[in-house]
Amino acid sequence: GAGVSQSPSNKVTEKGKDVELRCDPISGHTALYWYRQSLGQGLEFLIYFQGNSAPDKSGLPSDRFSAERTGGSVSTLTIQRTQQEDSAVYLCASSLVGAGGLSPQYFGPGTRLTVL
Amino acid sequence: SQQGEEDPQALSIQEGENATMNCSYKTSINNLQWYRQNSGRGLVHLILIRSNEREKHSGRLRVTLDTSKKSSSLLITASRAADTASYFCATDGETSGSRLTFGEGTQLTVNP
Numbered sequence: 386g387a388g389v390s391q392s393p394s395n396k397v398t399e400k401g402k403d404v405e406l407r408c409d410p411i412s413g414h415t416a417l418y419w420y421r422q423s424l425g426q427g428l429e430f431l432i433y434f435q436g437n438s439a440p441d442k443s444g445l446p447s448d449r450f451s452a453e454r455t456g457g458s459v460s461t462l463t464i465q466r467t468q469q470e471d472s473a474v475y476l477c478a479s480s481l482v483g484a485g486g487l488s489p490q491y492f493g494p495g496t497r498l499t500v501l
Numbered sequence: 502s503q504q505g506e507e508d509p510q511a512l513s514i515q516e517g518e519n520a521t522m523n524c525s526y527k528t529s530i531n532n533l534q535w536y537r538q539n540s541g542r543g544l545v546h547l548i549l550i551r552s553n554e555r556e557k558h559s560g561r562l563r564v565t566l567d568t569s570k571k572s573s574s575l576l577i578t579a580s581r582a583a584d585t586a587s588y589f590c591a592t593d594g595e596t597s598g599s600r601l602t603f604g605e606g607t608q609l610t611v612n613p
Contacts, residue, residue, distance in 0.1 A: 389543075418600065418601070420601075420603075426605055427589060427603040427604050427605040427606055428544075428589070428591075428601075428603040429603075430600045430601065430602065433600050441600065444600070474542065476543065476544070478544075489534055489546040489549050490534075490546065490601060491546065492536075492543045492544040492545070492546075493543055494542050494543040495542050495543055
């Protein structure tokens with residue numbers, strides 16, 4: 386079946402502009418995660434959605450970052466007033482269950498964001 | 502603080518040799534997972550080991566977990582050039598919900 390998809394695959398923007406990144410999780414997966422990965426680094430957790438529960442936003446680096454998940458499926462990560470340090474690959478993942486469950490996370494291909 | 506930390510940071514071996522990568526973590530976990538990443542893009546899940554398990558196998562992969570030492574190892578046997586990638590361990594902590602905490606990875610290069 387279809388995996389996690391993300392769009393766009395690449396985004397180049399100018400400093401100060403807003404960007405929206407989209408994630409389509411695997412159908413039926415209740416949990417959705419956003420991570421970002423700077424060059425040569427591991428993944429940094431940003432935000433986690435589980436069903437209808439309030440999202441865990443504890444990883445968002447600043448109030449310029451926000452995310453929503455509509456209808457329990459597609460998610461959009463928005464970065465306002467982008468800065469050069471926001472340049473990274475933004476990865477989305479989904480899983481069947483969260484909260485200590487034993488379902489692995491399945492990752493999308495990522496969006497490479499470059500802020501000039 | 503860094504939860505998962507892999508070592509070595511980089512490993513270069515010849516095709517056919519075994520590759521061992523290690524991961525250490527700091528807090529109690531529900532499970533530990535290993536992922537592979539090619540070319541800095543999407544991660545592929547390799548194997549998940551529960552906190553009450555000590556060893557798990559999947560094909561040429563063998564993962565061990567020592568919760569007393571808060572460490573895990575990933576062994577790839579009979580390596581192939583196609584195994585060249587970055588390998589990350591990720592922990593699902595007891596107190597962190599289901600968010601995964603990743604280490605910075607080991608870059609494995611398998612030379613043909």
